[in-house]
Amino acid sequence: MAKSLPEETGLDHAAMEATLAISPYQNWLGLKLDKCMAGEISITCPWREDLVSNPNLGSVHGGVLAALIDLGGLYSILTQSTRVRSTVDLRVDYHAPATPDGGTMTSTSTVLTIGGKISTAETRISDANGTLIASGRGVYMMAKA
Amino acid sequence: MAKSLPEETGLDHAAMEATLAISPYQNWLGLKLDKCMAGEISITCPWREDLVSNPNLGSVHGGVLAALIDLGGLYSILTQSTRVRSTVDLRVDYHAPATPDGGTMTSTSTVLTIGGKISTAETRISDANGTLIASGRGVYMMAKA
Amino acid sequence: MAKSLPEETGLDHAAMEATLAISPYQNWLGLKLDKCMAGEISITCPWREDLVSNPNLGSVHGGVLAALIDLGGLYSILTQSTRVRSTVDLRVDYHAPATPDGGTMTSTSTVLTIGGKISTAETRISDANGTLIASGRGVYMMAKA
Amino acid sequence: MAKSLPEETGLDHAAMEATLAISPYQNWLGLKLDKCMAGEISITCPWREDLVSNPNLGSVHGGVLAALIDLGGLYSILTQSTRVRSTVDLRVDYHAPATPDGGTMTSTSTVLTIGGKISTAETRISDANGTLIASGRGVYMMAKA
Numbered sequence: 151m152a153k154s155l156p157e158e159t160g161l162d163h164a165a166m167e168a169t170l171a172i173s174p175y176q177n178w179l180g181l182k183l184d185k186c187m188a189g190e191i192s193i194t195c196p197w198r199e200d201l202v203s204n205p206n207l208g209s210v211h212g213g214v215l216a217a218l219i220d221l222g223g224l225y226s227i228l229t230q231s232t233r234v235r236s237t238v239d240l241r242v243d244y245h246a247p248a249t250p251d252g253g254t255m256t257s258t259s260t261v262l263t264i265g266g267k268i269s270t271a272e273t274r275i276s277d278a279n280g281t282l283i284a285s286g287r288g289v290y291m292m293a294k295a
Numbered sequence: 296m297a298k299s300l301p302e303e304t305g306l307d308h309a310a311m312e313a314t315l316a317i318s319p320y321q322n323w324l325g326l327k328l329d330k331c332m333a334g335e336i337s338i339t340c341p342w343r344e345d346l347v348s349n350p351n352l353g354s355v356h357g358g359v360l361a362a363l364i365d366l367g368g369l370y371s372i373l374t375q376s377t378r379v380r381s382t383v384d385l386r387v388d389y390h391a392p393a394t395p396d397g398g399t400m401t402s403t404s405t406v407l408t409i410g411g412k413i414s415t416a417e418t419r420i421s422d423a424n425g426t427l428i429a430s431g432r433g434v435y436m437m438a439k440a
Numbered sequence: 441m442a443k444s445l446p447e448e449t450g451l452d453h454a455a456m457e458a459t460l461a462i463s464p465y466q467n468w469l470g471l472k473l474d475k476c477m478a479g480e481i482s483i484t485c486p487w488r489e490d491l492v493s494n495p496n497l498g499s500v501h502g503g504v505l506a507a508l509i510d511l512g513g514l515y516s517i518l519t520q521s522t523r524v525r526s527t528v529d530l531r532v533d534y535h536a537p538a539t540p541d542g543g544t545m546t547s548t549s550t551v552l553t554i555g556g557k558i559s560t561a562e563t564r565i566s567d568a569n570g571t572l573i574a575s576g577r578g579v580y581m582m583a584k585a
Numbered sequence: 586m587a588k589s590l591p592e593e594t595g596l597d598h599a600a601m602e603a604t605l606a607i608s609p610y611q612n613w614l615g616l617k618l619d620k621c622m623a624g625e626i627s628i629t630c631p632w633r634e635d636l637v638s639n640p641n642l643g644s645v646h647g648g649v650l651a652a653l654i655d656l657g658g659l660y661s662i663l664t665q666s667t668r669v670r671s672t673v674d675l676r677v678d679y680h681a682p683a684t685p686d687g688g689t690m691t692s693t694s695t696v697l698t699i700g701g702k703i704s705t706a707e708t709r710i711s712d713a714n715g716t717l718i719a720s721g722r723g724v725y726m727m728a729k730a
Contacts, residue, residue, distance in 0.1 A: 170539070173348045175356040203318045211320040212365040212382050217358020221348075236392075237357050237530065238393075238558055239579055241676050242385040243705050243724065245698050263680050263717065267557065267581065270527055270678050270720075282698065284703075287722070289529055289678065292555065383703055384674065384724055386531050388579065390553050408535050408572065412702065412726065413673055415533050416576075427553065430560075432577070434533065434674055434724070437704065438561050459642040464637045465646040492609045493656075502655040502672050507648020511638075526682075527647050533677040 158295075159266075160188065160229040162165070169228070170173065176221065179182065184256060191226045192258040197250055198271035198278075207248035215275055215284040216242045222259030223288035231264055233292045238268065242286040252277030267292055303440075305333065305374040313372070321366065324359065329401060335405040337372045338363065338410075342395050342422075354392035355400070360420055360429040361387045367404035368416035368433035376409055378437045383413065389433040397422030412437055448554075449585075450519040451476065459518070463550065469504065479551040481516045483508065486544045487567075499537035502544070505565055505574040506532045510551035513561035513578035520555055523582045528558065532576040542567030557582055593699075593730075595623065595664040604663070611656065614649065618674060621695070626661045627693040628653065632685055632712075644682035650710055650719040651677045657694035658706035658723035666699055667728045673703065677721040687712030702727055 161169060163186045170176055170183050170193070179201070184192040195201075195218060203211035220240050225232040248255055259273040269292055273283045306314060315321055315328055315338070324346070329337040340346075340363060348356035366387050372379040376440045393400055404418040414437055420432045443557060451459060451477045458465055460473055460483070469491070485491075491494040493501035510530050517524040538545055549563040559582055564575045598621045605611055605618055612637070619627040630636075630653060638646035655675050655716060662669040683690055694708040703721070704727055709720045 172350060173356065174345050174350065175347055175359065178345055197319065200319050200323055202320055204696070205317060211318065211362055212385065213358055213362020214320065216361030216365065216385060216387070217356060220357040237389050239389065240361060240385075240387040241531070241722070242359065243359070243386075243697075243722070244382050244384065245700075247381075247424065262678075262720065265680075270680070285697065287676070287678070347536075386577070386676070388577070390555075390560070407533075407575065410535075415535070430531070432531070432554065451696075462640060463646065464635050465649065466638070468635055485709065490609050490613055491613070493610065495607060500676065501608065502653060503648055505611065506655065506675060506677070507646060508650030509650065510647040518642020527679050530647065530651060530677040532651070532677075534672050534674065582671075583597065 160231055161295045165211045166191065166225060166228065179217065181243045188229050189226065189261040190258065191229055192256055193222055194254050194256050196254045197248065197252065208250045209246055212244060214264060215244065215248065216240060218257040218275055219273040219286040220288055222257045224246065224290055226259035226261050226271045227264060227290055228293060230261055233295060234269060235291045235293050238289040238291050240286065240288045242284055243285050245282045247295055248277055248283045254278050254283060255283060265292065266295065304375045306375055311336065311350045311370060311373070316438045320360065320427040322402055331374060332405040333374050334371065335403065337366060337401055338367055338375055339401050340400050342393065342397065352392055357389060358392065360389065361385060363402040363420055364429065364431040369404045369435055371404035371406050371416045372409060372414045372435055375406055378440060379414060380436045380438050383434040383436050385431065385433045387429055389429050390427045393422055393428045397424055397426060398427060399423050399424045408435065411440065442444050442533055446570040448521045450521055451505040456481065456515060456518070469507065474546060476519060478519050479516065480549065481512060481519055482546055482548040483512055484544050484546050487538060487540050489543065493566045497537055498540045502534060505534065505538065506530060506563055508547040509574065509576040510578055512547045512563040514580055516549035516551050516561045517554060517559045520551055523585060524559060525581045528581050530576065530578045532574055534574050535572045538567055542569055542571060544568050545573060555585065557583065588613060590661055590664055593666045595666055597675055601626065601660060601663065602704045613636055614652065617693060619659045622663050624661065624696040625693065626664055627691055628657055629689050631689045632683065632687065642682055643685045647679060649677065650683065651675060652693055653692040654708040654719065654721040655694045655723055657708045661694035661696050661706045662699060662725055668730060669704060670726045673724040673726050675721065675723045677719055679719050680717045687716060689713050690718060696704050700703065700727065706730050
């Protein structure tokens with residue numbers, strides 16, 4: 151029940167790169183595919199003033215970090231199954247501000263379960279100094295096999 | 296414990312409008328303050344192609360909806376207490392896609408509890424047709440009274 | 441999408457009372473059906489030493505409060521649709537300890553959305569003094585119509 | 586910010602065993618300490634008819650699984666810092682039913698961050714066959730250092 155059916159296949163690096171670039175919002179964020187393997191994906195997002203919530207701190211908006219957890223989780227499932235369709239719900243924990251000193255952020259997303267109807271994936275976002283910025287989890291709707 | 300101390304005051308409409316505009320990311324989203332009263336705030340976000348996740352559907356990215364829940368909750372608390380500092384965690388449920396036909400979205404955020412250390416607020420986002428797009432909740436860190 | 445189909449019917453008060461009593465765990469908790477109407481249900485749970493987490497405080501265990509949010513949400517959906525099957529995920533915010541002085545707790549659960557595949561409901565738990573003890577939300581899997 | 590201060594110490598195996606047994610509810614669940622090391626703890630919970638939600642399936646109640654995630658996360662933090670006080674919020678994903686065939690469940694909880702005010706920990710619960718039953722995360726309030 152909680153395992154990917156063996157005959158399912160997901161996207162490879164080139165197909166994932168193309169998928170990541172389909173979204174205007176994701177392009178605006180400046181996202182780049184870092185790694186893509188079965189069950190895990192990592193994506194980079196450079197710090198930029200446009201992304202800032204509090205200009206005194208220079209901290210990236212919580213919604214931008216939530217976006218990385220939302221899309222990273224979905225794409226990690228897409229490495230194993232193209233049946234994934236949409237996000238059911240999302241949970242984000244904020245651990246430290248993403249400031250200019252932290253530089254480019256990297257989100258790493260891992261599949262937790264792939265099911266017939268529902269899949270789950272979790273994501274951690276670190277800055278260039280290795281500080282854990284945010285982490286969380288998404289639940290995703292699957293189309294029928 | 297779960298109640299606002301009577302002597303606390305929050306921001307009024309003009310001060311809230313100025314606060315909303317401090318964030319470069321929030322300005323890029325095109326957010327406008329709709330209503331601001333004690334314990335409740337509503338904010339509008341126009342549909343725009345830049346915000347789209349899936350260009351086939353024209354649906355707004357889940358991260359943008361998460362941003363509305365994150366900031367709306369924080370600002371609803373700010374109507375009652377200026378001690379609110381940052382988001383501890385966030386939960387988002389996605390109910391329906393925010394498409395061009397749905398037009399401008401309105402998020403309405405309500406204080407659930409204001410505490411000494413932690414406060415909570417919940418938010419619902421509807422499109423111009425009244426369809427519930429997303430809803431969720433944030434937990435926020437408070438500075439000492 | 442986010443609305444109950446008009447032809448669906450749910451359980452009435454007597455049928456809900458019988459359903460609540462099916463679970464050995466729920467019987468051990470001492471749960472009683474308080475109110476049952478379309479889209480909303482309330483259930484009482486008396487404070488009891490067996491439920492305690494921290495004996496110095498006499499506070500009810502967080503898992504017991506989570507149980508009330510889990511089952512209350514599912515049963516609120518069951519007032520409108522018998523297609524609800526199981527809990528996908530759960531979120532609980534703890535606001536104040538449920539102590540002996542607070543007496544019997546009452547959980548009130550309300551349907552947020554009923555969908556073809558997924559439904560959501562939210563719950564608030566108060567003690568006999570009206571203090572908000574905990575609140576949260578569940579996402580539930582639906583069988584086909 | 587997201588790291589345990591080096592001078593902090595937590596409970597060892599014997600002290601943790603005593604702490605686990607302080608709660609009447611935890612004793613009723615039949616919990617036993619399995620492993621206890623710095624930053625990680627595992628606890629067993631035998632399947633028992635008293636814990637059942639749906640007697641047709643024999644599945645353990647979601648509230649019992651939520652209890653394991655709540656307390657397991659708090660105790661994993663307690664292996665590194667005795668400043669942890671109470672649960673702020675909890676998230677649970679349900680992956681598969683915990684049935685009699687699955688036997689005794691084991692929850693493994695790991696510290697994610699220890700902070701000055703807030704800490705986070707995550708937990709996975711598997712049955713005796715190795716099936717992932719539920720997983721989730723708790724956010725916990727810390728007393729001052």
